[in-house]
Amino acid sequence: MPRVTLSRYLIEQTRSHNTPADLRFLIEVVARACKEISHTVSKGALGGVLGSTETENVQGEVQKKLDVMSNEILLEANEWGGHLAAMASEEMDSAYQIPGRYPKGAYLLVFDPLDGSSNIDVNVSVGTIFSVLRCPSQHFSQNDSLGEAAFLQPGSRQVAAGYAIYGPQTMLMLTLGDGVKGFTLDRELGSFVLTHDAIRVPETTHEFAINMSNQRHWQAPVQRYVGELLAGTEGALGKNYNMRWIASMVADVHRILTRGGIFMYPRDSREPAKPGKLRLMYEANPMAFIIEQAGGAATNGEQRILDIVPQSLHQRVAVFLGSKEEVERVTQYHQTA
Ligand code: AHG
Ligand code: MN
Ligand code: MN
Ligand code: MN
Numbered sequence: 001m002p003r004v005t006l007s008r009y010l011i012e013q014t015r016s017h018n019t020p021a022d023l024r025f026l027i028e029v030v031a032r033a034c035k036e037i038s039h040t041v042s043k044g045a046l047g048g049v050l051g052s053t054e055t056e057n058v059q060g061e062v063q064k065k066l067d068v069m070s071n072e073i074l075l076e077a078n079e080w081g082g083h084l085a086a087m088a089s090e091e092m093d094s095a096y097q098i099p100g101r102y103p104k105g106a107y108l109l110v111f112d113p114l115d116g117s118s119n120i121d122v123n124v125s126v127g128t129i130f131s132v133l134r135c136p137s138q139h140f141s142q143n144d145s146l147g148e149a150a151f152l153q154p155g156s157r158q159v160a161a162g163y164a165i166y167g168p169q170t171m172l173m174l175t176l177g178d179g180v181k182g183f184t185l186d187r188e189l190g191s192f193v194l195t196h197d198a199i200r201v202p203e204t205t206h207e208f209a210i211n212m213s214n215q216r217h218w219q220a221p222v223q224r225y226v227g228e229l230l231a232g233t234e235g236a237l238g239k240n241y242n243m244r245w246i247a248s249m250v251a252d253v254h255r256i257l258t259r260g261g262i263f264m265y266p267r268d269s270r271e272p273a274k275p276g277k278l279r280l281m282y283e284a285n286p287m288a289f290i291i292e293q294a295g296g297a298a299t300n301g302e303q304r305i306l307d308i309v310p311q312s313l314h315q316r317v318a319v320f321l322g323s324k325e326e327v328e329r330v331t332q333y334h335q336t337a
Pocket of ligand 2: 059
């Protein structure tokens with residue numbers, strides 16, 4: 001069997017599914033940036049990349065050095081190619097404008113440059129999450145700057161989404177809306193090679209992921225559901241469940257894509273104004289697109305994540321995603337509460 005690199009996969013997608021050449025270029029550029037982030041992350045203490053900066057991002061989080069470095073790598077890689085109208089990131093207050101010396105293109109790139117950054121200093125998997133939207137023509141201008149409004153599209157309009165995971169292996173998981181493909185970085189070749197062709201999330205599972213330390217702040221439907229999971233064979237669900245929580249969404253989602261499970265970050269009664277911790281545009285939408293494309297489900301408890309129309313760039317959302325049977329159960333508990 002010939003090795004199928006990411007480049008070859010994308011060219012074949014252009015032939016079979018008319019994937020536009022500028023979208024193909026965009027994905028290749030993002031993948032190249034992820035290779036550079038992978039390399040930077042892997043230097044650890046030797047490269048002086050661990051630890052925090054003095055700054056806070058718009059989310060009110062202290063930025064790690066690698067949050068800032070990864071953000072810059074993605075901006076620099078993507079600003080010159082002529083494929084983007086603008087970019088937005090967890091680490092920037094507002095939309096990033098393509099410098100005037102470069103042409104603008106048809107797409108919007110949205111990313112969480114480094115996900116799981118609390119895990120950097122303890123050498124646990126982190127990642128990069130990205131989402132690609134088309135820039136609506138009424139918002140596009142070659143000369144004027146692009147406002148937030150261009151980005152505020154439901155996740156169902158994503159044309160591509162993916163994440164890179166920097167773990168024991170560096171992998172890139174990608175969807176163009178036609179299933180999910182997994183590529184492993186071959187460090188000798190310097191290329192991502194297709195290694196996971198037909199990714200499916202098993203519909204049933206006996207594994208869940210949630211930060212249990214927040215239990216006292218959850219609302220009734222989540223209390224009920226997690227209570228049943230914990231009750232095991234003695235409870236209403238009649239089976240025992242195992243728990244995992246890595247605190248890197250990429251790593252938790254990657255496990256779910258590999259062997260099933262349900263991931264939950266519910267809203268928290270401490271912050272009624274903030275429905276959950278995770279960000280709709282940088283985290284929930286791309287992951288929901290990937291999970292649905294692999295046969296799983298993703299809701300905020302009440303509705304499909306991909307149907308939510310964002311009101312602002314940094315909007316937060318409750319997240320329940322993974323194996324269909326469990327996501328449907330916890331969603332139903334919300335709907336009947
Ligand atoms: P980020 O590092 O991009 O800010 O995201 C962290 C997120 C997500 O990756 C993870 O699932 C969650 O925060 C962990 O939250 P807790 O620390 O509350 O467990
Ligand atoms: Mn963060
Ligand atoms: Mn994140
Ligand atoms: Mn992040």
